[in-house]
Amino acid sequence: MKVAVTGKGGVGKTTFASTLCRLYAAEGRNVLAADVDPDANLGLALGLTEEEVNAIVPVSKMKELAKERTAANESNTFYKLNPEVSDLPDELSRDVNGVKLLVMGTVDTGGSGCVCPEHVMLKAILSTLVFRKDDVVVMDMEAGLEHLGRGTASMMDQFIVVIEPGARSIQTYERVKTLARDIGVTNPNIRVTADPVFLIDGIPEAEARALLAKSGAAEGARRLIGVSLRPARGLEEHLDALARFCDGIAAQPGAGLVFLDMQDPWDGQISRRVEEKMSAKACRFASRSAPEMMGVIRCMDAVVSMRLHTLIFSAKQRVPLLGIVYDPKVSAYLQMLDMPSAGAIESFDPDYALGQLTALLADLPARREHLERAVPRLEEAAQENWSIFTQMLGGADK
Numbered sequence: 001m002k003v004a005v006t007g008k009g010g011v012g013k014t015t016f017a018s019t020l021c022r023l024y025a026a027e028g029r030n031v032l033a034a035d036v037d038p039d040a041n042l043g044l045a046l047g048l049t050e051e052e053v054n055a056i057v058p059v060s061k062m063k064e065l066a067k068e069r070t071a072a073n074e075s076n077t078f079y080k081l082n083p084e085v086s087d088l089p090d091e092l093s094r095d096v097n098g099v100k101l102l103v104m105g106t107v108d109t110g111g112s113g114c115v116c117p118e119h120v121m122l123k124a125i126l127s128t129l130v131f132r133k134d135d136v137v138v139m140d141m142e143a144g145l146e147h148l149g150r151g152t153a154s155m156m157d158q159f160i161v162v163i164e165p166g167a168r169s170i171q172t173y174e175r176v177k178t179l180a181r182d183i184g185v186t187n188p189n190i191r192v193t194a195d196p197v198f199l200i201d202g203i204p205e206a207e208a209r210a211l212l213a214k215s216g217a218a219e220g221a222r223r224l225i226g227v228s229l230r231p232a233r234g235l236e237e238h239l240d241a242l243a244r245f246c247d248g249i250a251a252q253p254g255a256g257l258v259f260l261d262m263q264d265p266w267d268g269q270i271s272r273r274v275e276e277k278m279s280a281k282a283c284r285f286a287s288r289s290a291p292e293m294m295g296v297i298r299c300m301d302a303v304v305s306m307r308l309h310t311l312i313f314s315a316k317q318r319v320p321l322l323g324i325v326y327d328p329k330v331s332a333y334l335q336m337l338d339m340p341s342a343g344a345i346e347s348f349d350p351d352y353a354l355g356q357l358t359a360l361l362a363d364l365p366a367r368r369e370h371l372e373r374a375v376p377r378l379e380e381a382a383q384e385n386w387s388i389f390t391q392m393l394g395g396a397d398k
Helices: 013-026 042-046 050-054 063-070 088-092 117-129 150-155 167-182 205-215 235-250 266-276 290-298 308-316 328-337 350-361 364-393
Strands: 002-006 030-036 094-096 099-103 135-141 158-161 223-228 255-261 283-286 302-305 321-325 341-344
Touching: 002 013, 013 030, 013 042, 013 099, 013 135, 013 290, 030 042, 030 117, 042 050, 042 094, 042 099, 063 117, 088 099, 088 117, 117 135, 158 167, 205 283, 205 290, 223 235, 223 308, 235 255, 235 266, 235 350, 255 266, 255 290, 266 283, 290 308, 302 308, 302 350, 308 321, 308 328, 308 364, 321 328, 321 350, 328 364, 341 350, 350 364
Parallel strands: 002 135, 002 158, 030 099, 030 135, 223 255, 223 302, 255 283, 302 321, 321 341
Antiparallel strands: 094 099
16 A cells, blocks of 8 residues: 655645544554655654654665665766665665665755765655555655656655645645646545544543653642644734733743744744743643643643644544644634634734633633533544545455
8 A cells, every 4th residue: 555645835745644644553554754844854744853863864865775786986977777676765764663764865966856876766666665565655745746667656646735625735736636647647536624633533532641740840830721833924023912921921820831843943943032031931832742742731720722633633633723823724723622712813912812822721611621522523524535545545444
């Protein structure tokens, strides 16, 4: 079973790919996850630390290995175009929570493409992966299919383009569809699916609280309030306002503030800058895997978030949520769940946002009950779409 996942950055592509890997691994399948995105984050999503991910050398950077396998001469004038690489996926992959992770990387190309030994080896390994008939192979790719040749593409079972309801994301889908057609993929079967995150369970509460304690969560706090920030256009102008808002959160009776860095280091860079401007103290938890973040969010009494996936995780855990809108998709999600908004980031008012949070905290039991009624239909949709997906791939319905 061979799946290529692509899409515009920031839409949850890697979250989708890692979730797919975990679900198949949980079924006892042999899963190989190939990270072919130049911004390689699949390792983080599968559970590695940032330090562990940074220590991995992508295959595309293994110049000496490429020369050895392609028998390239010093000037790279002559070398094999079909090197023997069938042993490399197992040799170079790393086991992460039952999934073999192979960080491919990319080779910078210009003009009509690169024909250097590294690129030849990279494409040869990708071609080899589709012949692993006993394995589930999931390729987390950048917004394109340039690494897949016509023969490799014909061996794929599915191309999945993860998009959001925005113009740029849809343009990416159209581009990928055109590229797929150019390399021999015809008659695309287009389906709109629910977010598979609704199928994930968090780690046990005891483990999550131990992680929070290690992160410095305030001991004795009667309630924990999570705050998830992310890079966004115009955010620089509102860092002071966000710091005032976070100070207001920390000043709530018995409250402890926890920054939830869903996509580190980017989210962490923002939360650190806000914390530097705060008077109150806060702690920070950086996500290493979806189940870990799910478990930590379950320990929160409420969550305030710019990042959509943090809001999704919160709903999954029935934790009342307050959204800061940086994109229409956040507003649409809040409306769908009938959850409050702290306003748009481009006109962020800390006093208004704090008033919305205060109202949310005063109504926590009712908000939890509302999520108990609203979320199951999303979980059912995710399960239904998983069933459709496995049927499309010829797998057994879970």
